[in-house]
Amino acid sequence: MVKIAKNKLSPGWIALIVVGAIVVIGILWFVGSYNGLVSSDETVNEKWANVQTAYQRRADLIPNLVETVKAYSNYEGSVLTEITEARASIGKAGSPAELQAADAQLTSALSRLLVVVENYPNLKANENYLSLQDELAGTENRVKVERDIYNQAVKIYSIKVRRFPTNIVANMFGFGTKDMFEADAGADKAPQVQF
Numbered sequence: 053m054v055k056i057a058k059n060k061l062s063p064g065w066i067a068l069i070v071v072g073a074i075v076v077i078g079i080l081w082f083v084g085s086y087n088g089l090v091s092s093d094e095t096v097n098e099k100w101a102n103v104q105t106a107y108q109r110r111a112d113l114i115p116n117l118v119e120t121v122k123a124y125s126n127y128e129g130s131v132l133t134e135i136t137e138a139r140a141s142i143g144k145a146g147s148p149a150e151l152q153a154a155d156a157q158l159t160s161a162l163s164r165l166l167v168v169v170e171n172y173p174n175l176k177a178n179e180n181y182l183s184l185q186d187e188l189a190g191t192e193n194r195v196k197v198e199r200d201i202y203n204q205a206v207k208i209y210s211i212k213v214r215r216f217p218t219n220i221v222a223n224m225f226g227f228g229t230k231d232m233f234e235a236d237a238g239a240d241k242a243p244q245v246q247f
Contacts, residue, residue, distance in 0.1 A: 085221040092209040095186040096230055097204040098241065103233075110191045111139045111158075117184045118165065134161035148202075149232045199233045206230045 061069075113136060138158035145151035191202075210229045213222045 069100075078165070082221060085218045086225065089222055089225070089227045090211055092205075092212050093227060096205045096209045099198070099205040102218065103148075103151070103195070103198045103202045104145075105141050107145075107155070107197040108190065110195060111142050113184060113191060114139060114158075114162070115186050117181070117188060120184060124221065135165065148231045152233065152239045203232045206232045 067226065090143060135158070138154060138161050141157060145154050154170035206229075212218055213227050213229055
């Protein structure tokens with residue numbers, strides 16, 4: 053009768069295999085967490101670039117609008133200067149807060165431009181002016197959509213950065229939260245219209 057020898061793993065080998073499996077799982081989790089954070093960070097950066105592109109499109113339309121108004125009116129030089137300065141500040145903005153401040157400055161200058169336009173009925177009927185005004189309105193919608201998409205990407209990223217245990221990896225590699233676009237102060241109050 054032939055005896056078949058049974059190979060038994062010693063308890064030391066079993067413990068080593070279990071520890072090795074835990075280490076491999078830990079490394080896979082760590083790499084997955086890091087790569088997920090990098091991916092979300094890049095998504096936020098992409099969405100930020102889209103916001104800047106929408107604002108740039110808006111800033112590029114404004115000189116055409118200004119030139120059309122200049123052709124019809126005794127144009128006020130101070131409004132042109134304000135618009136030029138506001139456009140420049142939009143290009144320099146590096147955060148949502150800076151971009152909102154620059155946008156407020158530009159919006160204010162544009163509203164003064166529209167007051168000038170009110171004094172020239174022929175201009176308000178001009179096809180070029182009406183076309184530019186429509187493009188500007190469409191661009192305003194694009195800006196809003198891109199800001200909303202950016203905020204959504206920041207939300208997803210921020211959840212990853214703050215959620216346990218991924219926050220450990222985020223803190224180790226310097227992934228921090230990012231700013232979102234917020235409503236301007238007083239936007240929660242409806243404007244009063246008086247006739």
